[in-house]
Amino acid sequence: MRAGVVQFGPVFGDVAGNMDRVLALLEPEDAELFVLPELALSGYLFESRAEAEALAQKADGAEFDALATLARDKGATIVLGFAEQAEEGLFNSSLMLTPDGRREVYRKVQLFYKEREVFLPGDMPPSVCDVAGVRLGMMICFDWIYPEVARSLALAGADILCHGSNLVLPYCPDAMVTRSIENRVFSMTANRIGSEARAGEDLAFIGMSGIVSPKGDILARAGTDTEEVLVVDIDPAAARNKAVTPYNDILNDRRPDIYRLG
């Protein structure tokens, strides 16, 4: 299958403009899976929860209808981050739009820095969506630093980690190679570019979106500040082979009887 990460710089507060940009970036591309950055419609640095709420969407909102139509027409699954207005409150979420019209949601578990002043922490276990036989897991940005998140997805059967991000620390691109190796899964990190100076902060996002194979090969790596759509051919079945060596099955060899994970 063809799978791509979309790296661009959302403009803070311009939900309609950012959606137009997303649609324009995807329109000429051909793939069965696209992953886009965290909070791709709203931007990142909110002054307050009220400001975030004003820029939030519901997962079933009409704002996503054009993207859902694009998913259907292209036969592509599209994953992008958004500020989710849910009944329970506001979440930093990822939405998966499938060609057959499903809208799956993941809510970021490991909130970074001041995000917890704005968002509720994710309240649902990482789960996997089967799309035409390919098992897709979602995680968001700082979830990368917790091996438990990627591991939970791998144990749930994920072939591909769909990882939308707004990375500011430099460590994640290398760490996702480790996440892929230690779980023998593909990882697709779509990061944003640009910077935001507001709400008393000044953050520069690092770009470097990437796609990594289950063996840790970097199949694609974006630049630090360039708008890019990187599409590669992958065989998702490669993630079903968990044999690091003929004697080592990466998941079956785990020793929960020995670990002390509190």
Next chain:
Amino acid sequence: MRAGVVQFGPVFGDVAGNMDRVLALLEPEDAELFVLPELALSGYLFESRAEAEALAQKADGAEFDALATLARDKGATIVLGFAEQAEEGLFNSSLMLTPDGRREVYRKVQLFYKEREVFLPGDMPPSVCDVAGVRLGMMICFDWIYPEVARSLALAGADILCHGSNLVLPYCPDAMVTRSIENRVFSMTANRIGSEARAGEDLAFIGMSGIVSPKGDILARAGTDTEEVLVVDIDPAAARNKAVTPYNDILNDRRPDIYRLG
């Protein structure tokens, strides 16, 4: 404190000669902690379990007396890998010799490749030894690919991961940066150099021993084929600060209620 990794190439089967080499390498050095490679006395590629048994030691064996004396005289803790002949059977183990005369043992949990034809898998949870207020955890080589091992040590309070290795795959040096970051601990990987061609195999060891800070800084990195003792000054208390940001405590922010780790 001063802490060092010792990178050298054990000669297969020459237990006495390898111990002499270890003593000679440590003699001129000054540090409070030394980490040496996996199976530093026996070599790695055994033809059979019987051959490994012939090259094994007991943790309280007289073979370690000179090293224990060196530990006492230098005021240094010394960690090295050995084939352990225990009552339960043969283990791929790590021995910690402390200045006050203790001998602590860790038995490799995640056996690599054909090791399982020779050794029993580790039967004890990863644990931490307090040496003069510094909390030392041991892990061995392929344990690196299982985030659960380093995590178990960090949750047990480890400040420093003492990681003796015989690495042949290229991924571990980068992965240990991730292990340090995700647990905010020091990691000290002492790898061997050279190669072994026997028992139907031909393995080249990658060297690249390293010391990594809790923030992921590479404090020391050895070459791929050079005998080296790398000593750095570290403040082990830095590993007690688990704040990735003022809002993020790397261990307390874990969400065992959400993870699905089987």
